[in-house]
Amino acid sequence: MTTVGFLYPGHFAEDDFPRMEVLLDAVRLVVSRTDVEEDAYGIDALMRTGAPERLAAGVEELQRAGAESVVWASCGGSFLYGWEGAHEQTAALARAAGVPASSTSFGFAHAVRELDAERVAVASTYSERVTGLFADFLHAAGIDVAVTRAASLGSATEAAAWDLDRVKELAAAADRPEADVVLLPDTALHTAGHEAELEELLGKPVLTGNQVTVREGLRLAGRRAWSPRLGRLFAAREAPPAPVAAWGEGRERAHSGRRGWPGK
Incomplete structure (x- = not known):
């Protein structure tokens, strides 16, 4: 059985992970909750959730559980560090954990490429400014953002209280015909099994x-792992693609051992 560890900020939608574990076969998903100083969707507050000392504090629990990889389960707490800063964040996490590490933000970029999508729509719970910074992160990964829609919620508590109908409304409001995929970048939203x-x-x-x-x-x-209830991302049975390069980088770097995506 494969064991994957997650550092999740606070108590909002961490119950999505045991739900996904049930939907997947022979996979163990272990969650270690990290400290949240302030439940707010401001830039400074979100960045503080991803501070190295906060992430390192949760690593020991995942090591004891035998995690074979670790992911920082926060979108805002990773992309707000910028492209290079997010790499530094996950590199430090990998050193602390002793296993490959990544974050939700890089997970979005890899997932878009796995679906062979070129243009995306972003349905965000964050403010317009924070949403724009997520779009910048996607651009750095070579992904075209067709449109963004910002719900401008004030906190993860608000996002976690949304029911499926609210999530559907946001996704539909952001969707455009020219978008190949719609992204909902917030791990505080309850979405497991509704994809x-x-x-x-x-x-x-x-x-x-x-x-x-x-x-x-x-x-x-x-x-x-596969599960039809988790959407098209978990429907394909082909091998995953190699990590994509950053904006402006060539294919050679994407497949080399030089600095690139986490885990490479």
């Missing part, structure tokens, strides 16, 4: 924060 339903509504793939976080951890552990 297929969201995709049926929109008629295209939907990527959610906790879904891509689990996929990223499995990718780093070299494990494939």
Whole structure:
């Protein structure tokens, strides 16, 4: 059985992970909750959740559980560090954990490439400014963002209180015909097991924060898993693609041992 570890900030939608564990075969998903100083969707507050000392504090529990990879299960707490800063964040986490490490933000970029998508729509719970910074992160990964939609919630507590109908409304509001995929970048939203339903509504793939976080951890552990309820990302049975290069980088760097994606 493959064991994947997750550092999850606070208590919001961490119950998505045991739900996904049930939906996947022979996979153990272990969650270690990290400290959240302030439940707010401001830039400074989100960045503080991803401080190295906060992440390192949760590593020991995952090591004891035998985690074969570790993922920082926060989108805002990773992409707000910028492209290079997010790499430094996960590199430090990998050193602390002693296993490959990544974050939700990189999980989104890898998932978009795995679906062979070129253009995405972002349905965000964050403010317009924070949402724009997520779009910048995606651009750095070579992903075209067709449109962003910001719900401008104030905290993860608000996001965790949303029911499926609210999530559907946000996703539908962000969708555009020219977008190949719709992204919901917030691990505080409860979405586990609803991805297929969201995709049926929109008629295209939907990527959610906790879904891509689990996929990223499995990718780093070299494990494939499938579940039709978790959407098209978990429907393909082909081998995952090699990590993509950053914006402006060539294919050679994407496949080399030089600095690139976490776990490479």
